[in-house]
Amino acid sequence: MRAWDIIGNRRWGYLLSLLVVLPGALALATWGINFGIDFTGGTLLNLRLGTDASLDQVRATLRPFGHEDAVIQKSADRPREVLVRTRPLDEEQTARLEAAFAREYGGAEVLRAERVGPTIGRELRQRAIQAVVIGLLLQVVYITMRFRSLRFALAADVALVHDLLVVVGVFALTRREVDSSFVAVLLTVVGYSINDTVVILDRIRENVNLRLREPFERLVNRSILEVLVRSLTTGFGAIVALVLLYFFGGPTLRDFVFGLGLGVVTGTYSSLFVASPILVEWQRISERRQRRPAEVAESAAVPELAAVGESPLPARRRRSRRRR
Numbered sequence: 001m002r003a004w005d006i007i008g009n010r011r012w013g014y015l016l017s018l019l020v021v022l023p024g025a026l027a028l029a030t031w032g033i034n035f036g037i038d039f040t041g042g043t044l045l046n047l048r049l050g051t052d053a054s055l056d057q058v059r060a061t062l063r064p065f066g067h068e069d070a071v072i073q074k075s076a077d078r079p080r081e082v083l084v085r086t087r088p089l090d091e092e093q094t095a096r097l098e099a100a101f102a103r104e105y106g107g108a109e110v111l112r113a114e115r116v117g118p119t120i121g122r123e124l125r126q127r128a129i130q131a132v133v134i135g136l137l138l139q140v141v142y143i144t145m146r147f148r149s150l151r152f153a154l155a156a157d158v159a160l161v162h163d164l165l166v167v168v169g170v171f172a173l174t175r176r177e178v179d180s181s182f183v184a185v186l187l188t189v190v191g192y193s194i195n196d197t198v199v200i201l202d203r204i205r206e207n208v209n210l211r212l213r214e215p216f217e218r219l220v221n222r223s224i225l226e227v228l229v230r231s232l233t234t235g236f237g238a239i240v241a242l243v244l245l246y247f248f249g250g251p252t253l254r255d256f257v258f259g260l261g262l263g264v265v266t267g268t269y270s271s272l273f274v275a276s277p278i279l280v281e282w283q284r285i286s287e288r289r290q291r292r293p294a295e296v297a298e299s300a301a302v303p304e305l306a307a308v309g310e311s312p313l314p315a316r317r318r319r320s321r322r323r324r
Helices: 010-030 055-065 091-105 118-147 150-174 181-210 216-248 251-307 315-323
Strands: 042-049 071-074 081-086 108-116
Touching: 010 150, 010 251, 042 091, 055 071, 055 081, 055 091, 071 251, 091 108, 118 150, 118 181, 150 181, 150 251, 181 216, 181 251, 216 251
Parallel strands: none
Antiparallel strands: 042 081, 042 108, 071 081
């Protein structure tokens, strides 16, 4: 059976990564991220309705007021109470919403109405960035200790940054709303991606110790193929579960599930086409640097031979000339 030359075609992987990352980076620079009320501030309403209402019914009531994107939650033990998080509302807008709910469900009582200021949102944004950066640094420390090699750690971390750029860029490109659960999405992507990358790097390390004379490119390609089925099966199983959750988990979970699915796909991809090829490129650069002093020393030795009467031509060419 013909083996796939994944490493030999790694430049196609670089091109595909650029085609995905660059539009997302441009969207981030042009439009920015569509932050939700968790980051920008908003109003939290806790309502007790006259009758039980489903989430879809509550969202339909909010739609004429332009709040169909509000976050709606219900408690299982208090079915008549709903928690609604919307963009900032003043007292008049809150009163109009209360009246609409009262007409629709035979009564409505505002149990709690709080405004989340932009200061809290800014603090939440800073903590989210800190959490992701700390997660990346801890991954570098873990991989360095696990493999006793900074090269493996940096290759894995480049793959992680690639995955985060893909997820954030696609959210910016599709204008999906980013709320506090997006932080959980990013941290989950970091965890899944490093888990998949470690499996491949571990196999590469085992084969490096077993196959000392095999060229490094071929060895990395062999290692990828040995764990490819396992990697794809794990990713496919996660995607199946997420697809079911996307369609049957309700509208409030869809952005969260979409981010997780995106992270699983790009995490599997980056393990094959980002982390492993970086190791190959690093090895090629190291070998090129090691050959360069030897070539310089060989070229410097040629004039010395000429000075003592020896021909500067290589020995094989000298023998060929004598035979003529």
